[in-house]
Amino acid sequence: MLDLGRLRALHAVAVHGSVAAAATALGYTPSAVSQQITKLERETRTTLLERRGRGVVLTDEACHLAATARELLAIVERAETTLEERRGRPTGRLTIAAFPSAARGLLPGVLGELARLHPGLDARMTEVDPHLSIDLVARGMTDLAVAHDWDIAPLPAPEGVEQVRLGDDLCDLLVPEGHPLAERGGPVRREDLMGERWICQPPGTVCHDWLIRTLRATGxxxxxxxxxxxxxxxxxxxxxxxxxxxxxxxxRGALPDGVVTVALDPVPRRRLYALWRTGAARRPAITVTVGMLRDRFTAPPA
Structure with missing residues (x-):
C-alpha cells in the first residue's frame, strides 16, 4: 500500500517545482522531502525524479502518480472536513497563505485569537504573493488564502475555489515633507502626478501593475x-x-519622520479576499477563521 505522506511529498514537488519549495510549503526540511520521495521510489520500483541542471524534474510516471495523489488528498480532505464538522469545533491543522502586508497587519491578531479560543486548532501562516496563494489553494497545498486585487486588475477565483470579500484597503500618496503636493491642500488627481519620480514595487506584482496602468491613462x-x-x-x-x-x-504602521500623506481623488483601493476550496467550505476551522478575518479587518482602529 502506498504511503499517503510520501504521496503528499510528491504532490508538493509537482505543485511547487522543486524539493526546496515543497519542503517550505509542507513545513519540512528539503532532506526530509527527499527521503520521502526516495522511499516512494522504492515502494513503486519507479524513478520519480530526474536531475536536470541544479534542479529536478518529475518523470512521466511521477506526473501520473502525482495526479492520483491529488485525488487521494482531496478525498482525505473531505473525510477530515466531515469529522471536524461533526465535532462542531475547529480542530487539526489549518494552513494559511497571506500577502506580506496582510501577514503583518491582519494575521497576527487573528492567529493569536485562534490560539486562545481554539487550542485544538493548529493554524500556520506562510507569506505568499496573491497570485501564487490562490493557485496553492486550488491545488490543495494550503487551506486558506488572504489575497487582494485592484479594480483594473481583478483576481478571479478558479473553479473549485470559493471566496468572500473581506473589505477594501484604502491607499494614500506618500511624499517627503515640504513636497509641493503636500503644500497645495485638498485631494490630488492623477493628472497632477505626472513628472513625479516614483517609488514602487517590482514588475509582476499587482501593486506595480496597478500604478503603471493608472499613470499611463494620463497619456x-x-x-x-x-x-x-x-x-x-x-x-x-x-x-x-x-x-x-x-x-x-x-x-503600513506609523509613518517615519519626514513623510506625509496626501489624499488622492479618486481614492485608490485594493480589495481583500479570503479564499478556500469548495470541498472544505463546511470545515469549522475555515468558517471561524474567515469570520475573524472579516471582523478584524472591518473593525475601526483602536
Whole structure:
C-alpha cells in the first residue's frame, strides 16, 4: 500500500517545482522531502525524479502518480472536513497563505485569537504573493488564502475555489515633507502626478501593475526610479526625499519622520479576499477563521 505522506511529498514537488519549495510549503526540511520521495521510489520500483541542471524534474510516471495523489488528498480532505464538522469545533491543522502586508497587519491578531479560543486548532501562516496563494489553494497545498486585487486588475477565483470579500484597503500618496503636493491642500488627481519620480514595487506584482496602468491613462509614461518589495523600504526611500509612492494602509504602521500623506481623488483601493476550496467550505476551522478575518479587518482602529 502506498504511503499517503510520501504521496503528499510528491504532490508538493509537482505543485511547487522543486524539493526546496515543497519542503517550505509542507513545513519540512528539503532532506526530509527527499527521503520521502526516495522511499516512494522504492515502494513503486519507479524513478520519480530526474536531475536536470541544479534542479529536478518529475518523470512521466511521477506526473501520473502525482495526479492520483491529488485525488487521494482531496478525498482525505473531505473525510477530515466531515469529522471536524461533526465535532462542531475547529480542530487539526489549518494552513494559511497571506500577502506580506496582510501577514503583518491582519494575521497576527487573528492567529493569536485562534490560539486562545481554539487550542485544538493548529493554524500556520506562510507569506505568499496573491497570485501564487490562490493557485496553492486550488491545488490543495494550503487551506486558506488572504489575497487582494485592484479594480483594473481583478483576481478571479478558479473553479473549485470559493471566496468572500473581506473589505477594501484604502491607499494614500506618500511624499517627503515640504513636497509641493503636500503644500497645495485638498485631494490630488492623477493628472497632477505626472513628472513625479516614483517609488514602487517590482514588475509582476499587482501593486506595480496597478500604478503603471493608472499613470499611463494620463497619456504619459511614469518615471520609476526605485523599486522595492517591502512597503517599509519604500517609506524609507520617500523619507530620504528620493520620490513619492502610493502605499496601502494595511500593515503600513506609523509613518517615519519626514513623510506625509496626501489624499488622492479618486481614492485608490485594493480589495481583500479570503479564499478556500469548495470541498472544505463546511470545515469549522475555515468558517471561524474567515469570520475573524472579516471582523478584524472591518473593525475601526483602536
Amino acid at each position: 504619459r509614461e511614469p518615471e520609476l526610479v526605485h523599486q522595492a518589495e517591502e512597503n517599509h523600504t519604500q517609506l524609507a526611500l520617500v523619507a530620504a526625499g528620493l520620490g513619492v509612492a502610493v502605499i496601502p494602509r494595511l500593515g
